[in-house]
Amino acid sequence: MAEQVFITGMGMVTAIGNNVQENLQSLRLQRSGLGYTRHIDTIHKAVLPVAEVTATTQELAAMAGKENVPGYSRTTLLGLVAMQEALRSAGINDAREMPAAFINASTVGGMCDTEKVYFDILDPEKDGAFLQFIDTLDCADCTQRIADDVGIREYVTTISTACSSSANALMYGARLIQQGLVQRAVCGGTEALTRFTINGFNSLKNIDKQPCRPFDQQRNGLNLGEGAAYLVLESASLVRQRQSKVLATLSGWCNTNEAFHPTAPSPEGDGAYEAMKEALAMSGRTADDVQYVNVHGTATLNNDLSEGKALERLFGDKVPRFSSTKPFTGHTLAAAGAIEAIFSVLAIRGQLIFPNLHFSEKMEELNIVPETQLITGVPVRNVISNSFGFGGNNASLVISQYEG
Amino acid sequence: MKGKYYIQGSAAISPQESFFGSFTPQMPVVEGPLNRLRAKEPDYSGFITPNNLRRMSRVLKMGLVAALKCLQNSDIAIPDAIVTGTGRGSLQDTERFLHNIRDYAETALNPTPFIQSTYNSVNGLIALQQKCTRYNNTFVHRGFSFEHALLDGMMQLAEGRADVALVGAFDEMTDEHFYIKSRLGMWKTALTQPADLFTSGTTGTLSGEGAAFFTIGTTPGIARLDGIRMVYKPSRQELHAALESFLAQHRVAVTDIDLLISGQNGDTRYDQFYQQLTRQFFPQTAVQYFKPLCGEYETAGAFALWMAVQTLQAQGLQHVLVYNHFFGEQHTFFLLSAV
Numbered sequence: 001m002a003e004q005v006f007i008t009g010m011g012m013v014t015a016i017g018n019n020v021q022e023n024l025q026s027l028r029l030q031r032s033g034l035g036y037t038r039h040i041d042t043i044h045k046a047v048l049p050v051a052e053v054t055a056t057t058q059e060l061a062a063m064a065g066k067e068n069v070p071g072y073s074r075t076t077l078l079g080l081v082a083m084q085e086a087l088r089s090a091g092i093n094d095a096r097e098m099p100a101a102f103i104n105a106s107t108v109g110g111m112c113d114t115e116k117v118y119f120d121i122l123d124p125e126k127d128g129a130f131l132q133f134i135d136t137l138d139c140a141d142c143t144q145r146i147a148d149d150v151g152i153r154e155y156v157t158t159i160s161t162a163c164s165s166s167a168n169a170l171m172y173g174a175r176l177i178q179q180g181l182v183q184r185a186v187c188g189g190t191e192a193l194t195r196f197t198i199n200g201f202n203s204l205k206n207i208d209k210q211p212c213r214p215f216d217q218q219r220n221g222l223n224l225g226e227g228a229a230y231l232v233l234e235s236a237s238l239v240r241q242r243q244s245k246v247l248a249t250l251s252g253w254c255n256t257n258e259a260f261h262p263t264a265p266s267p268e269g270d271g272a273y274e275a276m277k278e279a280l281a282m283s284g285r286t287a288d289d290v291q292y293v294n295v296h297g298t299a300t301l302n303n304d305l306s307e308g309k310a311l312e313r314l315f316g317d318k319v320p321r322f323s324s325t326k327p328f329t330g331h332t333l334a335a336a337g338a339i340e341a342i343f344s345v346l347a348i349r350g351q352l353i354f355p356n357l358h359f360s361e362k363m364e365e366l367n368i369v370p371e372t373q374l375i376t377g378v379p380v381r382n383v384i385s386n387s388f389g390f391g392g393n394n395a396s397l398v399i400s401q402y403e404g
Numbered sequence: 405m406k407g408k409y410y411i412q413g414s415a416a417i418s419p420q421e422s423f424f425g426s427f428t429p430q431m432p433v434v435e436g437p438l439n440r441l442r443a444k445e446p447d448y449s450g451f452i453t454p455n456n457l458r459r460m461s462r463v464l465k466m467g468l469v470a471a472l473k474c475l476q477n478s479d480i481a482i483p484d485a486i487v488t489g490t491g492r493g494s495l496q497d498t499e500r501f502l503h504n505i506r507d508y509a510e511t512a513l514n515p516t517p518f519i520q521s522t523y524n525s526v527n528g529l530i531a532l533q534q535k536c537t538r539y540n541n542t543f544v545h546r547g548f549s550f551e552h553a554l555l556d557g558m559m560q561l562a563e564g565r566a567d568v569a570l571v572g573a574f575d576e577m578t579d580e581h582f583y584i585k586s587r588l589g590m591w592k593t594a595l596t597q598p599a600d601l602f603t604s605g606t607t608g609t610l611s612g613e614g615a616a617f618f619t620i621g622t623t624p625g626i627a628r629l630d631g632i633r634m635v636y637k638p639s640r641q642e643l644h645a646a647l648e649s650f651l652a653q654h655r656v657a658v659t660d661i662d663l664l665i666s667g668q669n670g671d672t673r674y675d676q677f678y679q680q681l682t683r684q685f686f687p688q689t690a691v692q693y694f695k696p697l698c699g700e701y702e703t704a705g706a707f708a709l710w711m712a713v714q715t716l717q718a719q720g721l722q723h724v725l726v727y728n729h730f731f732g733e734q735h736t737f738f739l740l741s742a743v
Contacts, residue, residue, distance in 0.1 A: 161527070
């Protein structure tokens with residue numbers, strides 16, 4: 001049997017908090033991070049709600065210890081803040097201590113900064129400090145700056161599969177560990193809001209002008225968010241050797257493709273169903289063992305219908321409690337999978353289930369409704385976390401209580 | 405990672421005549437004024453319906469058709485996994501959407517360029533066209549894009565999740581992006597012919613583009629893929645140590661290598677990596693340089709591997725080593741052997 005993969009550290013920054021503890025607090029207090037952008041120059045700024053990280057880019061630089069260091073995009077700084085917390089939480093003082101992997105996820109790299117100077121870059125007459133952002137558009141830029149800063153070198157790469165990117169990064173890191181290529185992999189994603197992405201989703205008519213309402217009959221699209229999250233994964237043997245504190249087990253995963261449409265899922269949720277089913281099978285758990293599903297739940301018309309159908313197909317009339325936490329964090333695209341993986345760990349460790357905000361009316365096509373209240377003191381041993389994206393990309397993770 | 409991996413088939417679209425028939429390397433001539441090689445695109449109409457052809461941007465067509473041709477060459481309809489690497493994805497679409505946002509002041513935007521600019525859109529198209537509902541992943545990380553796609557594919561085989569994985573890479577260059585990268589000093593400023601790349605004595609190199617795909621499996625195919633070794637921002641000592649341990653791991657001595665396929669690109673800032681490695685380990689070994697043939701781009705390593713497969717087969721070689729790096733940061737070795 002392949003070696004078990006444990007989660008031994010985590011760090012994050014989102015619109016509802018600058019670290020894991022603040023995020024948990026906001027989830028408990030049902031405090032949404034949705035509002036209007038203060039950092040993006042867009043005509044949509046007073047119209048389309050977003051979940052923006054409160055800190056300015058300069059404040060993020062201070063948090064990351066990079067004040068007045070040029071060339072760090074907001075994407076990189078968000079990532080660095082989350083990475084530093086993840087390593088601290090895993091008790092790693094110096095990541096150079098062993099060969100490790102950094103598997104990052106990003107959808108548009110440092111577009112947040114590049115788009116502001118893009119047309120200056122194209123203008124041969126213009127010259128100046130903005131030129132340092134030329135290469136940040138590239139997804140590898142944020143990854144390498146973060147890796148270099150903390151000293152991870154053995155495997156360094158970036159996955160970009162749209163909204164499922166960081167779930168795929170977690171899988172990839174876990175597989176590198178199982179294949180014995182590394183003992184430790186830090187995996188997750190970073191995403192900064194951009195005018196590019198806001199206009200992209202808006203042109204698809206996928207953004208709700210109100211706070212998003214996942215799994216509601218009246219849902220009308222998603223709200224974008226930003227943030228970063230990383231989880232430290234370690235092999236069972238490394239955990240034994242360094243007596244790591246285990247937060248949870250990454251017990252199963254699966255990636256499938258819908259092969260249905262470039263941007264829409266199949267109405268019956270074929271890909272989501274397969275991904276959840278296979279991930280669960282890999283974890284050695286059955287449907288009855290799952291107490292909570294942190295759904296992808298973007299609140300787009302298509303996603304929630306197909307994901308809901310997939311849940312009903314997999315669990316029959318015993319669908320476990322489920323909720324989308326996107327009304328808290330917005331849809332953070334490449335970071336979403338890792339952010340929600342951390343929420344899944346928090347659900348297990350706190351024995352609680354987070355509410356799906358803004359829900360009021362059951363979808364007529366479904367028999368199920370999400371949890372709307374914070375539930376505490378319930379056994380949560382196994383959680384499924386879903387991330388689905390463009391290109392038909394479906395990723396499901398199973399996160400389980402550590403039985404050590 | 406234990407197990408044996410074989411390349412079952414391949415296909416490439418490149419600045420060479422690489423799509424049909426057998427491959428004969430030809431030194432290209434750059435007409436100028438830019439130091440840039442363009443891919444020779446085949447007629448796509450046999451692979452993509454006219455409707456889709458109209459909608460798809462250039463690199464989507466290049467990537468999709470290279471993938472389909474590779475499956476055809478391998479006699480495989482539906483692979484168990486599709487993994488790709490790309491440094492830039494559909495640049496044309498990213499640029500178009502950036503311009504549209506400005507030109508139309510963020511109103512009434514056509515979503516197609518946004519959708520197609522997503523880095524995994526080619527993967528989605530391959531899956532859609534071949535009805536492949538299994539593993540699907542995309543790496544976007546300069547000189548570790550294709551390389552991780554290949555490693556991912558090999559791991560799919562090692563895990564027993566796939567019998568055959570389709571692995572590939574694609575990148576295009578545009579006028580706009582060529583200019584942007586010229587501001588970073590990536591290209592030679594004086595017109596330099598590919599044949600003169602190594603004697604120019606200047607910084608920068610020649611821009612390239614292309615797409616290459618492979619099917620890999622666990623049953624003997626056209627070449628054995630012994631392994632891949634990536635080294636991130638190494639010193640010369642670290643690089644050389646990595647090569648030694650890589651070859652030792654596969655029980656191959658440096659003298660067993662019949663051919664070194666080198667990524668040397670004539671950029672005087674970074675060529676010393678290639679020169680020192682060749683001097684130290686392969687002073688007597690035959691060396692082929694692939695960058696004058698395809699130019700420099702993030703996933704040029706995929707063209708190198710494709711060329712290695714062709715040459716190994718055509719010349720009946722036992723062991724071929726590819727060494728490539730992308731502007732001194734991401735270094736990779738591929739080891740191929742006869743089946």
